[in-house]
Amino acid sequence: MGKIEAKVNARRRSAWAGTAGVAVTLGVTELLAGLSPSIPSAISSIGSYVVDVTPAWLESFAISTFGTADKAVLGLSMVIVALLFGWLLGNNSSVSPWPILIGFALFAIVGIAAQLGDAAAETGIVVVSTLIAGVVGLLTWYGIREWTKPKERDVTDGDIPSIERRRLLLAVGAAATVSVLMIGVGRAKIRSRAEAQLEALDLPVPFTAEKDPTGENDFDLKLVAPIVVSNTTFYRIDTALVVPAIDPEEWTLTIHGMVDKEVVLTYDDILNMPLVEKYATLACVSNEVGDHLVGNALWTGVPLPDILNLAGVQPGADQIVGRSVDGWTAGFPTELAFDGRDALLAVGMNREILPANHGFPARLVIPGLYGYVSATKWITEIELTTWDGFDGYWIPRGWAKEGPIKTQSRVDRPKSGGRIPIGTYVFGGVAWAPTVEIEQVEVQMDDGPWQTAELTEPLSTNSWIQWAFETDVSEGPHTLRVRATDRTGQTQSELRVAPRPNGAEGWHMIRFVATT
Numbered sequence: 313m314g315k316i317e318a319k320v321n322a323r324r325r326s327a328w329a330g331t332a333g334v335a336v337t338l339g340v341t342e343l344l345a346g347l348s349p350s351i352p353s354a355i356s357s358i359g360s361y362v363v364d365v366t367p368a369w370l371e372s373f374a375i376s377t378f379g380t381a382d383k384a385v386l387g388l389s390m391v392i393v394a395l396l397f398g399w400l401l402g403n404n405s406s407v408s409p410w411p412i413l414i415g416f417a418l419f420a421i422v423g424i425a426a427q428l429g430d431a432a433a434e435t436g437i438v439v440v441s442t443l444i445a446g447v448v449g450l451l452t453w454y455g456i457r458e459w460t461k462p463k464e465r466d467v468t469d470g471d472i473p474s475i476e477r478r479r480l481l482l483a484v485g486a487a488a489t490v491s492v493l494m495i496g497v498g499r500a501k502i503r504s505r506a507e508a509q510l511e512a513l514d515l516p517v518p519f520t521a522e523k524d525p526t527g528e529n530d531f532d533l534k535l536v537a538p539i540v541v542s543n544t545t546f547y548r549i550d551t552a553l554v555v556p557a558i559d560p561e562e563w564t565l566t567i568h569g570m571v572d573k574e575v576v577l578t579y580d581d582i583l584n585m586p587l588v589e590k591y592a593t594l595a596c597v598s599n600e601v602g603d604h605l606v607g608n609a610l611w612t613g614v615p616l617p618d619i620l621n622l623a624g625v626q627p628g629a630d631q632i633v634g635r636s637v638d639g640w641t642a643g644f645p646t647e648l649a650f651d652g653r654d655a656l657l658a659v660g661m662n663r664e665i666l667p668a669n670h671g672f673p674a675r676l677v678i679p680g681l682y683g684y685v686s687a688t689k690w691i692t693e694i695e696l697t698t699w700d701g702f703d704g705y706w707i708p709r710g711w712a713k714e715g716p717i718k719t720q721s722r723v724d725r726p727k728s729g730g731r732i733p734i735g736t737y738v739f740g741g742v743a744w745a746p747t748v749e750i751e752q753v754e755v756q757m758d759d760g761p762w763q764t765a766e767l768t769e770p771l772s773t774n775s776w777i778q779w780a781f782e783t784d785v786s787e788g789p790h791t792l793r794v795r796a797t798d799r800t801g802q803t804q805s806e807l808r809v810a811p812r813p814n815g816a817e818g819w820h821m822i823r824f825v826a827t828t
């Protein structure tokens with residue numbers, strides 16, 4: 313084998329081995345994070361920093377493009393970037409090991425620094441676990457390189473000889489498999505630990521759980537969103553990569569700012585106040601026409617006016633700002649808390665303790681306002697201030713300061729692009745205009761006339777409704793449009809408007825094919 317060919321294949325082997333080394337390092341870090349509550353996930357910790365420094369346009373783009381999958385996409389992108397680094401480091405370490413040693417050392421420093429930003433991290437344990445992960449990764453790199461080193465044999469072409477090539481494939485494949493397994497197990501453990509923590513709390517359940525809020529009003533139509541969306545399927549949008557794990561024994565809610573006296577409430581204080589149950593639809597401003605960042609649930613909580621009155625709102629305090637334990641903020645006009653719209657400090661969702669993903673121990677639910685200006689999860693402060701005195705998280709990032717939810721409707725059945733049998737078919741979907749109510753929903757097939765759909769009985773003024781429309785469908789491709797009219801008499805306008813800055817507009821249209 314010629315010298316140059318040997319060099320080429322040594323670089324290539326080292327590069328693949330470096331990639332495998334990084335994969336194994338990531339796997340070990342996640343596995344160890346799963347095994348010990350004192351070791352935060354390195355991927356999530358670094359991801360949180362990435363979110364912090366992500367430009368606003370990219371963050372908004374990620375939410376509108378990937379929706380509730382934005383976190384998974386971020387995690388995957390980070391892993392891919394790390395693997396590419398591994399490839400580069402390996403590629404440059406075929407002769408001297410220094411590049412990969414230095415690269416891994418830098419990785420370790422960044423990883424440790426990020427993990428120590430987590431309150432649960434214990435420095436010594438984090439340092440040791442990171443070193444273990446790094447060393448195992450480097451040994452993987454070294455081992456694969458050595459194992460795939462061509463023996464002194466007659467090799468005529470410059471490629472990696474077949475035996476060694478097979479070995480390389482086998483070793484990298486094995487490393488990848490083991491890494492994926494370790495990451496899977498680690499993340500599953502992290503998740504189940506959070507759930508176990510919540511269960512171990514043995515909280516008093518103050519909810520009058522006589523019957524499940526299953527919404528017996530539902531039309532019985534497959535594919536149409538249920539009137540009450542379950543906690544596990546309810547959309548989730550937030551900037552938190554790691555769901556805040558809050559000990560309700562230590563958590564407090566402070567009402568301060570332009571108030572007569574500052575008030576600090578504990579979780580028990582709140583559970584001991586008179587609780588009410590209200591259905592309300594929550595929607596994300598990033599929701600595109602026809603999309604799914606919207607849901608309806610039964611919220612249990614204390615009326616927000618009751619909380620505010622404990623502190624006494626001063627005249628001129630025309631903005632209420634919610635602040636979460638991780639520093640996220642949202643603000644809305646004070647008058648909206650007092651105008652009778654059932655603004656809540658919620659502690660329960662569908663008669664369960666508010667799930668961690670949705671803001672445990674407490675969050676705001678302000679009917680009629682998009683989540684980004686109102687629905688602070690993991691809330692720890694309510695600050696009374698002036699309208700001009702403060703802008704919430706998304707305002708300087710190019711979203712409107714006021715965020716009333718726009719009247720919208722959606723076709724759920726059939727799925728866009730779907731096939732249905734010719735003949736009688738029941739179309740269906742949902743429509744929402746929280747605080748206002750839906751007056752009418754109309755559908756239009758192809759370019760035919762607008763026809764009125766049937767509506768379910770609304771569970772509350774703030775709750776979405778289902779619509780259904782039965783008609784005969786002829787063979788071939790069709791379109792179906794939907795539009796809603798709310799109780800103010802406003803009909804959704806056809807004009808397409810992008811979600812930014814204050815919510816999407818336009819009629820949802822689907823295409824489908826009817827066949828025999």
Ligand SMILES: Nc1nc2c(c(=O)[nH]1)N[C@H]1C(S)=C(S)[C@@H](COP(=O)(O)O)O[C@H]1N2
Binds near residue numbers: 550636690
């Ligand atoms: N602490 C915190 N609360 C938050 C957010 C956030 O990023 N952090 N996002 C808001 C946005 S944009 C929306 S749409 C709703 C979504 O609530 P959900 O995840 O319970 O559906 O939460 C709001 N509350």
Ligand SMILES: [Mo]
Binds near residue numbers: 595597598683684
């Ligand atoms: Mo949102």
